[in-house]
Amino acid sequence: MEKELKVAALRNGTVIDHIPADKLYKVVFMLHLDTCENQITIGNNLESAKIGKKGIIKISGKVFAEDETNKIALIAPNAKINIIKDFQVIEKRPLSLPDEIHEIVQCNNPNCITNHQNIPTFFQVIKDENDTMLKCHYCERLIKLEEVKIK
Amino acid sequence: MSNRSLVSISDYNKEEILEILDAAADFEANPNRSTLKGKVIATLFFEPSTRTRLSFETAVLRLGGSVIGFSDAATSSSVKGETLNDTIRMVSCYADAIVMRHPFEGAARYAAEISPVPIINAGDGANQHPSQTLLDLYSILKTQGTLDNLKICVAGDLKYGRTVHSLIMAMSYFHPSFRFIAPEELKLNEEYRIFCLRNNIPFEETTELNENINDADILYMTRVQRERFQDLMEYERVKNVYTLKNSMLENTKPNLRILHPLPRVAEISPDVDKNEKAYYFQQAQNGLYIRQAIISKVLSI
Ligand SMILES: [Zn+2]
Numbered sequence: 001m002e003k004e005l006k007v008a009a010l011r012n013g014t015v016i017d018h019i020p021a022d023k024l025y026k027v028v029f030m031l032h033l034d035t036c037e038n039q040i041t042i043g044n045n046l047e048s049a050k051i052g053k054k055g056i057i058k059i060s061g062k063v064f065a066e067d068e069t070n071k072i073a074l075i076a077p078n079a080k081i082n083i084i085k086d087f088q089v090i091e092k093r094p095l096s097l098p099d100e101i102h103e104i105v106q107c108n109n110p111n112c113i114t115n116h117q118n119i120p121t122f123f124q125v126i127k128d129e130n131d132t133m134l135k136c137h138y139c140e141r142l143i144k145l146e147e148v149k150i151k
Numbered sequence: 152m153s154n155r156s157l158v159s160i161s162d163y164n165k166e167e168i169l170e171i172l173d174a175a176a177d178f179e180a181n182p183n184r185s186t187l188k189g190k191v192i193a194t195l196f197f198e199p200s201t202r203t204r205l206s207f208e209t210a211v212l213r214l215g216g217s218v219i220g221f222s223d224a225a226t227s228s229s230v231k232g233e234t235l236n237d238t239i240r241m242v243s244c245y246a247d248a249i250v251m252r253h254p255f256e257g258a259a260r261y262a263a264e265i266s267p268v269p270i271i272n273a274g275d276g277a278n279q280h281p282s283q284t285l286l287d288l289y290s291i292l293k294t295q296g297t298l299d300n301l302k303i304c305v306a307g308d309l310k311y312g313r314t315v316h317s318l319i320m321a322m323s324y325f326h327p328s329f330r331f332i333a334p335e336e337l338k339l340n341e342e343y344r345i346f347c348l349r350n351n352i353p354f355e356e357t358t359e360l361n362e363n364i365n366d367a368d369i370l371y372m373t374r375v376q377r378e379r380f381q382d383l384m385e386y387e388r389v390k391n392v393y394t395l396k397n398s399m400l401e402n403t404k405p406n407l408r409i410l411h412p413l414p415r416v417a418e419i420s421p422d423v424d425k426n427e428k429a430y431y432f433q434q435a436q437n438g439l440y441i442r443q444a445i446i447s448k449v450l451s452i
Binding site for chain 1: 159234235236253254255256257258260261275276277278279342
């Protein structure tokens with residue numbers, strides 16, 4: 001019962017769960033939910049056994065494209081994405097960073113050619129023991145995940 | 152799309168690096184040829200670098216080729232305001248290969264993706280300058296007779312100095328050991344320290360030049376630029392500490408050679424020039440043969 005109060009039922013749409021509380025609004029703005037006309041329910045600072053305080057976003061009537069869920073992986077890699085249809089979860093979309101990221105990230109290097117000419121950005125994802133970084137394909141700059149700037 | 156472009160030193164594996172060094176030795180023995188007869192090479196310098204441009208253009212002319220291009224985008228009305236994409240596409244209609252220098256990092260990689268003819272990167276901002284790296288390697292090989300198992304001291308600006316970063320990457324094939332000598336604010340960046348650790352390249356770090364060069368086979372000096380410092384007092388202090396003087400070479404190894412990508416600011420006192428261990432002027436000359444080798448390789452000649 002308590003669970004249902006926190007997570008009101010959604011007929012059709014997308015649920016993004018297990019967002020670290022301090023990342024919730026980043027996800028909101030990254031997905032442009034602040035200007036989205038769909039019905040949206042946002043919960044934050046909910047108790048979570050796994051991550052302490054978590055946030056959840058439910059967007060009614062919208063299924064996110066793959067490149068948009070990729071964006072979420074950049075700032076909340078452990079978030080859970082569920083696609084809902086007729087109150088049922090029809091897809092649990094695993095979030096993992098792809099090997100390459102096209103266009104959605106802006107290079108941190110102010111002197112990078114992609115910040116001066118109309119060139120789509122392209123980053124290789126460098127996965128390491130416990131560190132993941134993006135490497136700009138053009139200027140070769142390494143960017144830590146926490147420093148990633150979303151376009 | 153051409154995959155023969157040379158944008159970054161990491162575009163070449165060990166075999167290709169050695170192939171270039173071999174070819175450079177051939178060009179040094181016989182630099183005047185006509186293998187580029189009938190070929191046109193463009194040198195597009197979106198920012199001026201007279202030294203590098205003259206070296207590339209001489210390399211082309213001594214192989215019998217012709218040169219077109221510009222030496223400074225600011226004075227070249229044809230490219231003012233034009234996108235890099237348009238300039239590269241236009242020039243590739245005329246030239247068999249394009250040598251380019253650009254103030255923005257990544258410009259050469261992008262050009263190589265859109266150009267139907269090979270691109271040779273002659274410097275993209277603070278990123279890569281592979282012909283410099285290859286001429287550094289050639290100079291090391293020539294003066295030491297080998298690239299293997301050398302003790303290399305690198306001094307100066309190790310944080311921003313791209314020649315240093317590329318040198319570390321290129322030398323990683325040859326079991327070097329490094330000593331990185333830099334003031335605190337210009338220490339080697341984390342990225343390259345990790346690179347050395349991963350590739351099992353032994354290195355030490357220190358902040359003083361002094362007797363730290365006595366066991367070196369190569370001393371690679373770099374410019375310490377005033378604009379890197381927040382505090383000008385600190386710059387003045389560092390500038391003095393990092394000036395190599397002839398007297399400091401007294402106890403160094405007889406095979407030691409001093410390299411510097413030039414132009415120097417104050418890092419090497421003029422009294423070092425006459426010491427036989429000073430190699431930076433010959434090093435610059437080696438650039439000609441390396442560039443002949445690179446141009447020939449990208450055109451498969
Ligand atoms: Zn970049």
